[in-house]
Every structure is written in C-alpha cells, then in structure tokens.
Amino acid sequence: MFIVDVMSGKPIYEQLIDQVEKFVLLGVLKEGDRMPSVRKLATELSINPNTIQKAYSELDSKGVIYSVPGRGCFVSDKAKDVLNKFKREKLSELESLVRELSMANVTRKELISCIDKVLKEGENEK
Amino acid sequence: MFIVDVMSGKPIYEQLIDQVEKFVLLGVLKEGDRMPSVRKLATELSINPNTIQKAYSELDSKGVIYSVPGRGCFVSDKAKDVLNKFKREKLSELESLVRELSMANVTRKELISCIDKVLKEGENEK
Amino acid sequence: MFIVDVMSGKPIYEQLIDQVEKFVLLGVLKEGDRMPSVRKLATELSINPNTIQKAYSELDSKGVIYSVPGRGCFVSDKAKDVLNKFKREKLSELESLVRELSMANVTRKELISCIDKVLKEGENEK
Amino acid sequence: MFIVDVMSGKPIYEQLIDQVEKFVLLGVLKEGDRMPSVRKLATELSINPNTIQKAYSELDSKGVIYSVPGRGCFVSDKAKDVLNKFKREKLSELESLVRELSMANVTRKELISCIDKVLKEGENEK
DNA sequence: GTGGTCTAGACCACT
DNA sequence: GTGGTCTAGACCACT
16 A cells, blocks of 8 residues: 655655645545554665654654554544645645735746745656 | 726735835836835825835845935845745646646646736736 | 843844843743733833834844734744844854954953953943 | 964965054054055065955955055044944944843853853964 | 734935 | 835724
C-alpha cells in the first residue's frame, strides 16, 4: 500500500505522512481502520522502525490517527475533518497572499505559471 | 492623482499605501519625486491629515518614501527595490503553500478558481 | 510598570517602545505575556489612548508584540530574537563606522569619549 | 612616500586614497602641494597607472585634490575641511548608533571591546 | 471588554 | 510653508 523512495531528497517519514493523509482524503483509509503495525511496515518497506514510529507519532499529534498501546494504530474519527480544516486554512492563506500579490501588480498569468511550476515538481515524484 | 473610497471596508490609509506602491512599481512615481504635502492631499481628498500622515509614515518605515521635516516627503531611491523584494518573497511563500496544498489533493482547477475569486474582488474596486 | 516623562524632548510613544523592548531583553516581559490594554495603560499614565496605540502598532510591525483584536496585545514568540538581531546588526554597523573613522586618524580616546558622552545622556533619563 | 601592499585584501586604490587623506589630516600634505604624477607614482610603486588614476579621480570628486590638465594634481584648498567634515559626520553617526545600542541594553564594555577589535585589525596592517 | 480607524484641532521645530 | 506629535472623542467589529 505504501511506497517509499529513499533517493528522493524528501525525508521518508514525511513521505509516509503525505501518503497516509492522501489516502484518508481519498477515502482509501477510513475512520477506525487499523494501520499496519510499525514493525510489519518497517520490514515490508525495508526501513528502520524508528522512521515509521516518527511518522505515526506525528500523525497522532495532528489527530489523524491514534494509538492504542498493545493493540496498534487506528485512523481517527476526525481524521478527515482535521485534514480538510488544514486544507481550508491553507486555501485562505493562499487567498490573502494572492490579494497582496495583486496589490503588487502581479498578473494572473504569473500566478498560474508559479502554480504550474510547483505542480510539475510533484509529477516528477511519481 | 490619488483616489479614496470611504465606503469600502478597506482602511483609507491602506488604500493610499497601495496606490503609492502601485505608482512606484509602474514608474509613475520615480525616485526623488516629491509627494503631495500631508495637508494639501488631505484637503484634496477631503480626509483628515492624520490619516495621510499614517499612510506616509508607514511608507517611510517600509523604505518606499522618506520624509524631510520642514521640506516634504520624497520617493526613496530604493523604493522600487524594496517593493520588488517584497514581491519575490511573497511569490516564494506562494510556492510553498501550493506545495503543501498539492500534498492535500487540491487540484490545479481549485487553485486557479481561488486565484480568480480574489482577482475578481480587485476588479470591483476599479 | 511603565514610566513616561512628558517634559523630556523624546516622544512619548518612543519612550514606551524603548521600555517595552528593554523589558523583553531583560526577560521581565516574556513571550505570550499579555500587555496592558491600550485604554487601561492610557488612563494609568494619564496619556491619550492614541499615543499608546501608536507605540503598540509600531511594536507590532517590528514583530515584538502581536495584537488580537478584541482580545488584547501579547509579547511575540520571536520578540527576543527580533531585538537581538537588531542589536547584532547595529554592532556590525558600528564596526564599519569605527573602521572608517580610524582611517581618518580618530584616536581610541576620541571614540571612547564620544561613547561616554552618549551614555551620560541616558543616565540623566533615570 | 606612499606604500602599497598588493597582498592585503584591500583594493590598492583604496589604500592610496586612505594614505593621501591621512597625510592631509596630519599636515604632511598641505593645500596647493603638487601630487606625484600618475606615471611617476605608478613606476615607483610598480603598479598600473590606471590604479593611480582611479585613486586620484575619486579624491578629485571628493574635493580633496583637483587636477589641472597638462600640469598635474594638487591638494585642494578645502581638502582639510572636506576631510574634517567627513569625520564630524561619521562621529555623529557613531553617536546615534551608540544611542540606539544603549537602548538595547548594550554595555559600555561591549562597545569598547567592539572598538578595540576593529583598531587591532588596523595595527596588523602596519 | 478588546484593538483599529478616523476626525477635528492644537502646538512644535524646521526650511 | 513642511512633517511630527499629541489630545479628545467617536464609532466599528470582535470576544
């Protein structure tokens, strides 16, 4: 289910976090679903368990998953809410940035080419 | 030269700042140019001198204009540099925001519609 | 906590800014601490609220405090960093000034007497 | 009369300017004195004449020397005034810097150690 | 209650 | 004339 690229500059635990969040938003991971155990995922991806642990504990503190000691990690009931709230906040930050930039005579074209530049980076990661 | 809309929600002094900065970026106001005096602009726009003063002193602390007490306010030599630097910084903030949003499954379409929404606000100000 | 001298040539709002910054550097005001409200401090010091407002909004734009409309003003997390950065920058400006002056045959003695002259001014403010 | 150190990081023309100014302030070079010709000084110091030319033309634009085409360069009548004015200006800049720094809780000791650090650099140049 | 904006009007130093 | 500071007092949105 999870894929990791050791060679990309991006920290592995961040790659894991991003994928978990993506799956939650897409509905692939639903509330209550059990996450793969730290050790199992570690051997599966040939990765140090500590790295998985770091990803899981960040997702926990964000409220996306919760851990039940002795039983495992589960997708939180409010996981989707948390992530959508984050998305809304970032979109409203985007709005005020665009507002400031349009004050500075930045054109629609410049803004879109800036967006496309970033999105193109992401494609290469596939 | 300057226009002010008391009814718009936007504070008057901010409207003035934005216009001065726009004129500098467009080259309408050039380095060394003398700004209209606080009192003259106040009577011209039917606005309290304190409000002009507030706009001018913010532009001063930003480095866009400088004031010589007893002589007047003038466009700073580095005005254009200051404003372009600001623009570059905001564009790089935009990039990292878009990066985060693309992690959260936001589509190119959503991003562009967000931009257009903001740009449309600006048009109504015309 | 704050003291103001209306008779000193120095603007009241500057006196306030200096005191807030001093308290932050000394650790008397810590990050997150709530500042006295504009009106309360104004009546306490027998000063117009607008003057406090001016001091607070300059401290805000410097990043020393931040204001939450409807709730109050608070010492910023990065207040100490901001002020220490300022200090470092001024010390490096001092260095290059001294370098230029030593080129112009200014003696160590002259430089120190210049410093002492200024420091003596400050003592009288106590 | 003039000494140049090609190995020091400092540009040669700046070294020349500094020495001329020092000699003027010390009274070694007096108003009306004829400066060594560009070519003669160049061969004497084993330096490209353009470098001497650059030093001389900066001293000219500063008002320290003036050139009479076909006759040579001479120490200006107002050379000492110009340099003393420069010195006074820098000293007053020093004052306001020290004022700002004392606002930031910088001690007399720190200021003096900063001065001594710079003066020590100069000694090594001897 | 809080901060933010604005008006009206005064006085200052400086050119 | 110029900008800079300050007072007195009003109204707003927000918590």
